Amino acid sequence: MSLSTETDVNVLLVDDLQENLVALEALIRQPGRRIHTARSGDEALSLMIEHPFALAILDVQMPSMNGFELAELMRGTERTRGIPIVFVSAAGREQNYAFRGYESGAVDFLYKPLDPHAVRSKVNVFVELFRQRLDLLHMQGELERAVRxxxxxxxxxxxxxxxxxxxxxxxxxxxxxxxxxxxxxxxxxxxxxxxxxxxxxxxxxxxxxxxxxxxxxxTGQLAMSYAPMDLAALARRAVEAMDEPARAAGVALSLDAPASIPLVGDEVRLEQVITNLLTNALRYGRSRPVAVTLRVDGGEAALSVRDHGDGIDPADQERIFGQFERAESGRDVPGLGLGLFISRQIVLAHGGRLEVHSTRGDGAEFIIRLPSPPGGA
Structure with missing residues (x-):
């Protein structure tokens, strides 16, 4: 589904007679299309300032400000000059209104009585062009973001x-x-x-x-090699491997785990996840203690890495799992911002979840939840 189909497209109808607005609205109303009506030029301009429009259908003969005058005002304003204008008139063709309408910047001119099929077709074309323009703008934004x-x-x-x-x-x-x-x-x-x-x-x-x-x-090719393993033994090995970096950073690193938690998984990949979480805890924990806890709860093995650093704002707690994203710490912290993205992909490939719980100023807790076979505790 394209971006443009996820939101309604606005169409503006301007006529001083309510019955004409009701009839025209009934003629062009469709799902995914929001019809706005105005009975004067001033009211129409107010609506155009508030909403982006795919098309404006203007009646020519209106008191106070006629359709041509409204079109000239629209063309003189940056926000409204790009809105396509279709004029509608009950006057005879001999009055040469169409020529003046095209001079005012109109894309089409319709005479009453209106041909329902022609009106629907023209509106459909401009609505679709508007949707395509939205898609192109979105694609341009995505391309610019990709380049950045x-x-x-x-x-x-x-x-x-x-x-x-x-x-x-x-x-x-x-x-x-x-x-x-x-x-x-x-x-x-x-x-x-x-x-x-x-x-x-x-x-x-x-x-x-x-x-x-x-x-x-x-590309869905993140290699996994599943085999019976002991998560508790893996946690001990990962913590021991980080003992020297922890001492160098002045961090007290602890582990609370049962003797054994057997499960089926990729031992190398899961150690990569635990190491990533421990590395982040050392980087962002402000040299305060880091605790690793391992438990089996409700058929799941839950491994928690808890630091006592600055914590993560609620608005950032999902963002940090994206590619090249890092928590805002106010410090120059090394790394590409890939560790959490890769870690979540690995945990998902094991049928598990990687969660974060944090309050700004009170550290962060990352929890790996993995399916544990019966009797795994």
Missing amino acids: MRDDFMSMVSHELRNPLNTLFLQAQLRKRMAAAGRLPDAAAFGQLVQRDEQQIRSMIRLLDDIIDVSRSR
Whole structure:
């Protein structure tokens, strides 16, 4: 369904005689079409300021302001000059009203008595043209948004890759100078250098993996490999893997989980989701404690990641699951804004849900809900 078919299209009828308005309205009324009527030029102008119209049908012979005068006013105003005008007149053709009507900017001129079929056909044409124009404007807006997203995306990718690459380059230059000076590091120092290199490389690989996952999700090709697994063991492993980054950020990271929660899923992909949520909690949690809780409730396994950062405004709680979207934190937080989008796609592929509960100023809780087989607790 096109955008234009989701809303009514406005048509304006202007005639000083109520019976003429009633008859014409009955003739052209259809579903998806809203008819507005005015009995004077001033009333018509007021309506045109309030509503966008696909067509205005004007009676020529009206007191105070006739149809031609109204048309001239319409053509002199930015908001109304694009409205197609069809004149209607009971005067004879010999008065040459049609010529004056076309001079006033009319697209058509009809004489009374009106031919019902001709009137309906002409109105249908202008209503359809208006709908198509709305669709084109919407498409133009979407294309402009896509171009902005592409430019923003390329800028973010460049920024996110530049940081670890710069770090690797500087470390390589440092080792080169140390080697030239004959001051090679001992085994312990060399191990630390390698560890830092691995961290930067993993950061870049994770970034590239996210980009690939977004591309695959768009085509329905996000790969999953389902097998029996233990969600509790997976949660423990994911939390342990984040223990060092948490300590480096000064964050107390805790886990409360039962001994085992068996279910069927893609272990690698679900670990990716938990890691994404923990990474975000460290980024946005303002160095306050982060708690991971795992429970089985009502046939579902529920894994919660709770931070105590700034929280997320209600208006943003759905937006942040979109592509390239991030929570507003007032700080320069790294990342492309892909993690939550990918995480939700993975959870949905498991027949589950990824939810967020948050109050601004009181942190955020992200909950993964997955179907748990009977006896899984």
